[in-house]
Amino acid sequence: MTTTLKILKYELRDVIRSRSLLLYALFFPAATELLFRFGGSSQRALLSLASVTLLVVPLISVVLGTMHVYNAREFNELLLSQPVNRRQLFGGLYLGLALPMAIAFVVGVTVPALAHGLNGGATVVTVLLLCATGVFLTGIFTAIAFAIALRFEDRVRGMGVALLVWVGLAVVYDALVLAVANEFHAWPLERPLLVLMLLNPVDLARVTLMLNLDVSALMGYTGAVFREFFGGVMGTAVALAALSVWLAAPLFDGLHVFARKDFQGS
Amino acid sequence: MIHLESISKRFGEVDVLRGVDMEIARGRVTAIVGPNGSGKTTLIRMLLGLVRPDSGRIRWGEEVLNGDCRYRERVGYMPQIVRFPENLSGHELLAMITDLRDRPASDDELIRELDLEKDLGKPFRALSGGTRQKVNAAIAFRFSPELLILDEPTAGLDPVSARTLKAKVRRQRDRGRTVVITSHIMSELESLADDVAFLLDGRIRFHGSQAEVKQQTGEVELEGAVARLIRTGGAQ
Numbered sequence: 001m002t003t004t005l006k007i008l009k010y011e012l013r014d015v016i017r018s019r020s021l022l023l024y025a026l027f028f029p030a031a032t033e034l035l036f037r038f039g040g041s042s043q044r045a046l047l048s049l050a051s052v053t054l055l056v057v058p059l060i061s062v063v064l065g066t067m068h069v070y071n072a073r074e075f076n077e078l079l080l081s082q083p084v085n086r087r088q089l090f091g092g093l094y095l096g097l098a099l100p101m102a103i104a105f106v107v108g109v110t111v112p113a114l115a116h117g118l119n120g121g122a123t124v125v126t127v128l129l130l131c132a133t134g135v136f137l138t139g140i141f142t143a144i145a146f147a148i149a150l151r152f153e154d155r156v157r158g159m160g161v162a163l164l165v166w167v168g169l170a171v172v173y174d175a176l177v178l179a180v181a182n183e184f185h186a187w188p189l190e191r192p193l194l195v196l197m198l199l200n201p202v203d204l205a206r207v208t209l210m211l212n213l214d215v216s217a218l219m220g221y222t223g224a225v226f227r228e229f230f231g232g233v234m235g236t237a238v239a240l241a242a243l244s245v246w247l248a249a250p251l252f253d254g255l256h257v258f259a260r261k262d263f264q265g266s
Numbered sequence: 267m268i269h270l271e272s273i274s275k276r277f278g279e280v281d282v283l284r285g286v287d288m289e290i291a292r293g294r295v296t297a298i299v300g301p302n303g304s305g306k307t308t309l310i311r312m313l314l315g316l317v318r319p320d321s322g323r324i325r326w327g328e329e330v331l332n333g334d335c336r337y338r339e340r341v342g343y344m345p346q347i348v349r350f351p352e353n354l355s356g357h358e359l360l361a362m363i364t365d366l367r368d369r370p371a372s373d374d375e376l377i378r379e380l381d382l383e384k385d386l387g388k389p390f391r392a393l394s395g396g397t398r399q400k401v402n403a404a405i406a407f408r409f410s411p412e413l414l415i416l417d418e419p420t421a422g423l424d425p426v427s428a429r430t431l432k433a434k435v436r437r438q439r440d441r442g443r444t445v446v447i448t449s450h451i452m453s454e455l456e457s458l459a460d461d462v463a464f465l466l467d468g469r470i471r472f473h474g475s476q477a478e479v480k481q482q483t484g485e486v487e488l489e490g491a492v493a494r495l496i497r498t499g500g501a502q
Contacts, residue, residue: 003366010354010362017353017389074348078405081314081343081415082366085335263316264277265307265345 003088004095007079011096020067021100024060028108036116043213045116046126049109050209053134054202057105058141058170061098065145066162068097070155077263090146090258094251098142105134129212129236133205136243140201141166143250150257153264170202177203201246208239267292267444268313268413273322274468275308282308284468285322295435295445297455299492300465306448309465310417313446314343326413339367342411346418348402356386356393356401363405376404379430395422403431407438414438416447420454432458452489462488464495471495 015021031052032045039045072093079089113127145162152158177196181189197203268290275283282305290296298306311317312324315331315338324331331337350359364371377383380400385393393401399422406414416435420428435458439445449455455462462479464472472479472495476488485491 006362006365009365010351010358013358014351014353071349072351074345075350077314077316078343078345078348078402079366080316080335081338081341081345082363083335083337083339083368084366262277262318263311265311265316 003084004091007084007089007092008095008099011092012100015068015096015100020064021104024064024101025104025108027056028105029112032109032112036112042113042116042123046113046123046130047213050130050206050213053105053109053130053137054206054209055170057134057137058202059166061101061138061141062145062162062166063159064101065097065142066149066155066159068093069146069149070158073263077265080263086259087255090255094142094146094254098139101142102135102138105138106131109134126209126212129209132240133208133243136240136247137201137205139247140243140250143247143254147250147254147257150254150261169200173200174203174206198242201243204239204243204246208236208243211235211239267327269325270309270312271323271325273309273312273319273324275305275312275317275320277308281468283312283319286465286468286470288463288470288473290444290446291461292444293439293442294460295439295447295458296461296463297459298446298448298463298465299452299455299495301496304465305468306465307417310415310446310448313413313415314338314341339369339409340412341415342406342409342413343415344403344406344417344419346421348398350390350398350401352391353389355389356382359390359401360386360405360408363408367409369409371408372410373407374404376400376407376430376434379434380404380427396424396427399423400427403434407434410443412443414443414445416445418449419447420449420451428454452487452492456488459488462492464492466496466499471499 032049035045035048035052036042039048076089076093080086109130110127144165148162148165149155149158152161177193180196181193197207270286270288270290273283273286274281286305286309298309300306308317312319315333315335318333326337329337354362360371377386380403382397382400382404385397386401390398390401403419403423406416414435419431419435423431432454435445435447439460445458447455447458456476459476461474462472462476463470464479472482474482479491479495480486480488483491483494485494
């Protein structure tokens with residue numbers, strides 16, 4: 001068994017028993033259940049669920065990811081004083097949080113959705129895509145949180161920066177893009193807007209979902225452009241590929257910082 | 267046994283270590299002393315590979331420590347404070363460290379002597395600070411390491427446990443283990459340390475046996491000797 005798996009084994013035991021993960025694991029079944037019960041058609045319920053996912057998954061991933069790094073700081077030093085390599089520890093630490101969060105999300109969404117029965121193949125695909133994007137967002141924002149928290153010694157500043165990144169990507173970004181588009185509506189904006197969207201994982205996730213939900217109302221302006229440009233399957237493939245890049249980039253960055261960091265202590 | 271050769275380290279604007287040269291002798295207890303901010307913690311963390319020198323190198327015998335983690339199989343570290351994972355039990359933590367070291371524990375004396383067994387089944391969130399510190403101590407000694415690094419080891423321990431721990435340190439030394447220790451409690455170091463390395467402004471200003479420090483400073487007790495070293499900047 002490699003060192004990463006050994007660390008993961010115990011990290012998982014710790015994280016799975018934590019109160020914050022329990023609450024997170026309860027949130028999605030509750031939300032899914034509520035939306036299916038009161039949301040009208042399952043199509044509409046899934047749509048609302050998608051909007052909730054796009055906001056909540058990045059937020060909780062950022063918050064728990066940052067806290068995880070700061071809370072484990074001293075313990076990591078103890079682990080690093082064993083014959084443990086930093087890269088292996090980073091892997092165990094990251095997967096130890098991202099994996100249970102992703103599983104909690106997938107189970108929390110899938111089980112109630114299946115229990116309510118799905119009408120037609122379209123929604124099965126949608127549930128699958130919702131799971132995929134949720135897993136991507138969990139991985140991406142946990143990695144972003146790690147990369148930020150490892151850079152800032154001060155936990156309040158680290159958490160502040162991480163939350164700012166969340167606000168920027170999940171809330172402000174699309175509004176800004178819309179404003180820009182509005183301002184320059186006389187210009188051919190498709191390509192610049194496309195680039196803008198590839199630069200934001202939340203937008204990418206949104207597009208992936210909305211392209212397949214057949215609704216443009218909640219797509220945001222960038223989504224509408226993207227759809228026009230790529231159409232369904234191709235757009236989804238490009239968006240998922242871009243999400244993979246978005247996952248890899250902060251992960252490698254965090255790993256790099258962790259491998260070179262001086263653990264100065266308090 | 268362990269040679270620090272022209273070690274320098276700068277954090278931002280601060281030169282924490284400026285050319286530290288010293289040898290840590292095998293089979294002896296070396297106390298690193300110095301005022302706050304003199305670089306003690308940084309020095310200890312360098313021995314563990316937690317901080318890397320900007321220049322200079324550390325040798326363990328003929329082996330240069332260059333980022334490979336395997337030498338730490340031979341090191342036991344007791345940090346000043348650790349926050350263990352809240353939801354793991356003591357048993358799980360001990361199993362984790364054993365897994366990571368990939369060999370069975372060879373010394374559970376401290377677990378018995380500190381009467382820890384009864385608390386090992388509980389999660390860490392349910393344990394007092396003192397009990398956590400005992401677990402911390404037990405881990406450091408558990409694999410009979412050649413080199414023990416103890417950072418303020420008795421901070422947070424009750425007098426009985428502190429005594430047990432000190433006796434354990436002496437026994438390890440008598441078995442030929444090497445110990446590096448820092449503490450603010452000079453009377454504690456007085457009873458433990460064979461050698462004293464005095465660090466000031468990132469340099470070793472004095473390094474010799476405890477008797478030599480006392481002789482040089484003309485003091486009877488280690489506390490007085492170190493105080494004098496701090497006042498005079500190590501120059502005698």
